[in-house]
Amino acid sequence: xxxxxxxxxxxNDPRWALALIRATVLxxxxxxxxxxxxxxxxxxxxxxxxxxxTFLSTQRMFGPDDxxxxxxxxxxxxxxxxxxGTDAQNRSxxxxxxxxxxxxxxxxxxxxxxxxxxxxxxxxxxxMERLYTGFQAFHTALGDDAAFLPPTLHEFWPYYDRVVxxxxxxxxxxxxxxxxxxxxxxxxxxxxxxPTLWGTGRAVAGPVIGAITVASLPESFRRRxxxxxxxxxxxxxxxxxxxxxxxxxLPGGWVHAQGVADLLALSPxxxxxxxxxxxxxxxxxxxxxxxxxxxxPVPAQPGPAQPVAAQPTPRRxxxxxxxxxxxxxxxxxxxxPDLAAMAREMSTRLDxxxxxxxxxxxxxxxxxxxLQTALDADGxxxxxxxxxxxxAPALAGPALIRVAEVLFDVTDKDGNxxxxxxxxxxxxxxxxxxxxxxxxxxYTRGAFVKDFLTFMSGRRRSTPYDPLLTEA
Numbered sequence: 457x458x459x460x461x462x463x464x465x466x467x468n469d470p471r472w473a474l475a476l477i478r479a480t481v482l483x484x485x486x487x488x489x490x491x492x493x494x495x496x497x498x499x500x501x502x503x504x505x506x507x508x509x510t511f512l513s514t515q516r517m518f519g520p521d522d523x524x525x526x527x528x529x530x531x532x533x534x535x536x537x538x539x540x541g542t543d544a545q546n547r548s549x550x551x552x553x554x555x556x557x558x559x560x561x562x563x564x565x566x567x568x569x570x571x572x573x574x575x576x577x578x579x580x581x582x583x584m585e586r587l588y589t590g591f592q593a594f595h596t597a598l599g600d601d602a603a604f605l606p607p608t609l610h611e612f613w614p615y616y617d618r619v620v621x622x623x624x625x626x627x628x629x630x631x632x633x634x635x636x637x638x639x640x641x642x643x644x645x646x647x648x649x650x651p652t653l654w655g656t657g658r659a660v661a662g663p664v665i666g667a668i669t670v671a672s673l674p675e676s677f678r679r680r681x682x683x684x685x686x687x688x689x690x691x692x693x694x695x696x697x698x699x700x701x702x703x704x705x706l707p708g709g710w711v712h713a714q715g716v717a718d719l720l721a722l723s724p725x726x727x728x729x730x731x732x733x734x735x736x737x738x739x740x741x742x743x744x745x746x747x748x749x750x751x752x753p754v755p756a757q758p759g760p761a762q763p764v765a766a767q768p769t770p771r772r773x774x775x776x777x778x779x780x781x782x783x784x785x786x787x788x789x790x791x792x793p794d795l796a797a798m799a800r801e802m803s804t805r806l807d808x809x810x811x812x813x814x815x816x817x818x819x820x821x822x823x824x825x826x827l828q829t830a831l832d833a834d835g836x837x838x839x840x841x842x843x844x845x846x847x848a849p850a851l852a853g854p855a856l857i858r859v860a861e862v863l864f865d866v867t868d869k870d871g872n873x874x875x876x877x878x879x880x881x882x883x884x885x886x887x888x889x890x891x892x893x894x895x896x897x898x899y900t901r902g903a904f905v906k907d908f909l910t911f912m913s914g915r916r917r918s919t920p921y922d923p924l925l926t927e928a
Contacts, residue, residue: 481633486619500637531809562616639663805883860909907921
């Protein structure tokens with residue numbers, strides 16, 4: 457088995473889901489990374505979207521196509537270059553910091569090794585060496601200085617122990633992942649209409665995942681960070697990793713990571729052939745959910761508002777629109793990272809390269825400056841929900857129209873001034889609906905811009921735009 461095959465097998469291993477959570481916690485404990493996550497990431501409000509994009513990026517970076525890997529590396533570097541600032545202790549941070557980026561690679565490798573050890577299948581030295589070589593190649597592909605990651609496996613372990621002992625902290629981002637994210641994890645698109653079942657499952661699985669993750673962290677860091685270990689967590693951790701390992705013997709398509717991520721992202725109106733089977737399964741699960749409501753005291757979680765026959769495109773209040781659409785990072789305010797998150801998601805879906813990606817980001821930056829001028833009444837550099845509600849009509853200005861125009865241009869890949877079915881699906885991941893086309897059977901620039909402005913300024917719910925900007 458060659459290196460690429462081994463890495464592909466790793467990322468489709470069911471145990472990797474547990475290891476990836478562990479690696480993310482260790483990344484978030486690094487002050488530079490933790491600050492960037494809190495200020496710029498949408499992982500709290502849109503965790504499933506973040507997970508799917510991570511899977512996609514990993515596939516590209518570890519795949520066999522050199523050109524795909526080059527483009528993805530360039531995309532990641534552009535994304536990280538836009539993330540910098542100052543943390544709560546007034547320390548500057550940058551997502552391009554070479555030591556922090558090396559630590560991300562280190563946590564992924566070390567968590568892969570730990571994954572095998574915790575499930576009773578410790579890697580042999582030769583296999584560990586090959587795995588480390590693969591992650592070194594990933595680090596190099598990002599264009600980082602190789603000196604920031606130890607050149608040999610023998611030198612890696614002292615480096616890893618030093619960072620754990622001297623640099624990791626009990627950061628806000630780490631606490632959010634361990635103690636907030638799983639307790640409030642929103643349902644993926646596939647299960648959004650099953651609040652009772654999702655709420656019941658989350659109430660059981662959330663604390664278990666948190667306890668397993670804490671138990672798997674380096675003991676010295678657990679003590680220093682004051683992370684309490686639940687009694688019996690070590691036994692539970694080993695048992696869960698072992699059970700996840702047994703899932704590898706299921707049919708391949710059942711545990712393929714990207715396939716599972718794609719399935720969870722399906723929306724009810726998707727034209728994906730799998731949706732027929734999923735719809736039938738959802739009907740059965742709804743019946744089960746009704747039964748659960750009768751026999752358990754777990755309160756139903758509020759689900760997304762559903763259009764009704766008399767209101768095909770219902771409006772949402774200004775408060776709902778602010779919370780569900782504008783506040784992408786979930787911190788209760790609208791500022792540049794929220795609009796950057798929108799641009800990032802659209803760029804990722806459309807697989808934009810330069811200069812289209814920069815055009816889209818620049819359009820959103822212009823819109824942010826316009827919003828800040830119109831809505832930031834107290835001059836604190838961000839817009840509160842109250843400030844937005846008080847002056848919501850000012851949302852639709854020339855800069856927002858420019859955003860719509862640029863989004864149309866980058867979606868219209870062939871430049872024929874209308875969006876066809878494939879281009880539409882690339883952005884929205886849903887069918888090319890009749891209500892999006894004009895009498896000629898195409899989605900024109902004018903219709904696209906009108907729909908975008910209606911959604912963004914009129915706060916009217918929209919079949920394509922709601923999944924794009926509000927999906928978890």
